[in-house]
Amino acid sequence: MNPADLGLPVDVPSTALFTDHYELTMLQAALANGTADRRSVFEVFTRRLPEGRRYGVVGGTGRVLDAVENFRFDGAVLDFLRERAVVDMRTLDWLASYRFSGDIWGYPEGEVYFPGSPLLRVEGSFAECVLLETVVLSILNHDSAIAAAASRMSSAAGERPLIEMGARRTHELAAVAASRAAYVGGFTSTSDLAAGFRYGIPTVGTSAHAFTLLHDSERDAFTAQVASLGSGTTLLVDTYDVAEAVRTAVEVAGTGLGAVRIDSGDLLLVAHRVRQQLDELGAAQTRIVVTSDLDEYAIASLAAAPVDAYGVGTQLVTGSGHPTCSMVYKLVARAASADPKAPLVPVAKKSMGGKASIGGRKWAARRLDAEGVAEAEVVGTGPVPSGLADTQLLVQLVKAGEVVAREPLEAARDRHRAARAGLPLSATQLSRGEAVIPTEYA
Numbered sequence: 001m002n003p004a005d006l007g008l009p010v011d012v013p014s015t016a017l018f019t020d021h022y023e024l025t026m027l028q029a030a031l032a033n034g035t036a037d038r039r040s041v042f043e044v045f046t047r048r049l050p051e052g053r054r055y056g057v058v059g060g061t062g063r064v065l066d067a068v069e070n071f072r073f074d075g076a077v078l079d080f081l082r083e084r085a086v087v088d089m090r091t092l093d094w095l096a097s098y099r100f101s102g103d104i105w106g107y108p109e110g111e112v113y114f115p116g117s118p119l120l121r122v123e124g125s126f127a128e129c130v131l132l133e134t135v136v137l138s139i140l141n142h143d144s145a146i147a148a149a150a151s152r153m154s155s156a157a158g159e160r161p162l163i164e165m166g167a168r169r170t171h172e173l174a175a176v177a178a179s180r181a182a183y184v185g186g187f188t189s190t191s192d193l194a195a196g197f198r199y200g201i202p203t204v205g206t207s208a209h210a211f212t213l214l215h216d217s218e219r220d221a222f223t224a225q226v227a228s229l230g231s232g233t234t235l236l237v238d239t240y241d242v243a244e245a246v247r248t249a250v251e252v253a254g255t256g257l258g259a260v261r262i263d264s265g266d267l268l269l270v271a272h273r274v275r276q277q278l279d280e281l282g283a284a285q286t287r288i289v290v291t292s293d294l295d296e297y298a299i300a301s302l303a304a305a306p307v308d309a310y311g312v313g314t315q316l317v318t319g320s321g322h323p324t325c326s327m328v329y330k331l332v333a334r335a336a337s338a339d340p341k342a343p344l345v346p347v348a349k350k351s352m353g354g355k356a357s358i359g360g361r362k363w364a365a366r367r368l369d370a371e372g373v374a375e376a377e378v379v380g381t382g383p384v385p386s387g388l389a390d391t392q393l394l395v396q397l398v399k400a401g402e403v404v405a406r407e408p409l410e411a412a413r414d415r416h417r418a419a420r421a422g423l424p425l426s427a428t429q430l431s432r433g434e435a436v437i438p439t440e441y442a
Contacts, residue, residue: 015067016077016098018135021086027127028091036127039335041344041361044106044120044140046113047354050148050322052432055423057151057416058119059181060143061109065403067135068100100128104398107364108405110147110184110416111393112423114377116439118362119327121394126334133329141327142174145319146181149296151420152320153312154186155428156300161188161309163204164195165291166317178317184412187312199409209263212239222252232258234289237274238265246274250281259287259308267292268305275306295320296430333361346381358441364393366422367440374423380442 030036049056073081073095081087081095102124113119120136122129154162164182167175172194179187179195189202196203207225215221222235231253237245237260249257260278262270267290278286287308295315302310315321330349335342346359360381365388367376378388397405420427427436 014072014074014077015070015135016073016095017080018067018138019131020134023131023133024081024087024091024095026130027094028087030126030130031091031094034338037125037338039340039342039344040124040126040129040331041333042122042129042133042329043118043332043362044122044136044327044329045116045118045357046325046327048115048326049435050145050319050325053148053152053322054427054429054433054436055148055151055420056113056117056144056325057147057185058107058109058111058113058140058144059147059184060139060177061106061120061397062406062409062412063139063143063177063180064120064136065397065406067139068104068132068398069403071098071100071132071135073098094127098128098131099401100124100132100398101401102128102398103396103400105394106397107393108395108412108415109407110412110414110419112416112419114435114437114439116358116379116441117377118364118379118394120329120397121361122329123361126331130331137327137329139177141324143177143181143184144325144327145323146178146317147185147416148325149316149320149322150182150185150187151416152296152428152430153294153299153310153316155420156296156303156430157186157310158303160307162186163188163289163309163311164190164192164313164316165311166313167192167194169314170317175317180409182316183409184416186413186416187316191311201409206234206261207236209236209239212236218245219248219252222249226253230258231256234259234261234287236261236263238263238270242270242274243277246277247281250278250283250286255282255284255286257283257286259289261289261291261311263291265292267298267307268302271302271305271307300430328357330357332357332359365389365391366393366437367391368422372422374437376437377439378442379439382442385442 078092104122106120164179164187175192176194179190179192180199183201189204191205195201212221235249289309290307291311294312333344333346336345348357348359350356362379362381363384364379366374367378369375424436
């Protein structure tokens with residue numbers, strides 16, 4: 001059973017301090033002047049995609065829902081705020097009973113997005129919504145960056161499986177989130193056991209160079225590994241001499257050897273040589289796994305090589321050069337007063353330097369051409385045109401404070417595969433370019 005199907009795969013500690021100091025000082029001032037209860041709408045969006053990227057991928061939505069549910073100011077947290085004099089006693093009393101009671105709409109996890117897409121819409125009082133800004137952005141910016149890199153890599157890999165191996169290249173908790181996002185983006189397994197435990201992602205792994213170096217000979221190491229893990233294991237063959245290691249591996253494990261792993265050298269050349277050698281030794285079904293600082297470009301360059309799987313670490317968990325998506329969380333509408341019936345007034349930042357925003361509570365839909373391929377991302381603030389009613393992108397995630405759209409991770413993974421397939425073919429080109437479809441405002 002997938003633990004994610006249970007809702008909360010593990011207990012999540014309070015996320016109340018995963019925020020910035022000024023969120024609480026804004027709250028204090030709003031409580032003091034009577035504006036804290038004004039109905040408000042905040043939206044998450046990005047003004048541009050990372051340079052050269054054709055589309056973005058929504059990652060981390062499920063983690064956002066967990067974070068909102070667990071945004072609670074318990075005794076220890078309140079004591080910390082009191083001791084540091086972060087806010088006054090009135091604000092502390094208000095925080096003690098904080099529970100988000102509003103609504104959240106958003107692009108479902110795994111969906112693709114473009115500049116200006118209203119990825120998340122948070123509605124409620126100003127006080128309860130403003131506190132969520134930092135934790136929402138920290139999750140979405142990180143996970144979406146990893147999911148986008150994973151999507152590009154999985155596209156380059158085609159049907160060949162990808163193993164996420166980046167835990168040792170990032171923060172230990174970020175590694176778990178990265179593995180989850182990579183799975184959404186198309187990776188098939190992870191080396192990180194914590195990710196497997198928390199999210200039900202398949203885990204894999206056999207041995208490192210240290211295991212070979214521990215033994216008096218490579219043959220001794222291979223013999224020990226096969227004796228313990230069986231002939232279907234993966235033997236690492238580049239510690240000393242690759243050709244000699246492949247020969248020894250087949251002698252020890254037999255022609256039923258599961259796979260060999262290559263972690264250094266000219267992977268294209270070495271993979272061809274190893275494939276030929278394995279075939280000549282009668283191990284035609286033995287697979288070849290390659291690792292060694294791969295990114296989407298290196299994976300694409302190996303498309304014609306006899307490679308069966310890829311292991312990716314550093315480049316994946318750092319977003320392949322783009323570790324954030326530059327998403328922002330902006331107030332786009334607020335009521336004219338604290339009266340629950342007061343109409344919403346669009347608000348927007350007017351700024352030089354490309355940081356202006358567009359006011360109003362937004363919807364989004366994807367316009368398709370006659371063949372069902374996406375041709376534009378349409379964003380608007382008024383009524384949804386009838387022709388776009390069936391292709392709206394936002395779904396309700398939280399209703400009156402209750403999560404209503406939690407789903408298994410597999411659902412997000414499947415959604416991404418379908419969303420990417422619905423884009424123009426140029427979306428998967430690795431060459432630099434603009435967003436594959438334009439964003440239009442209705």
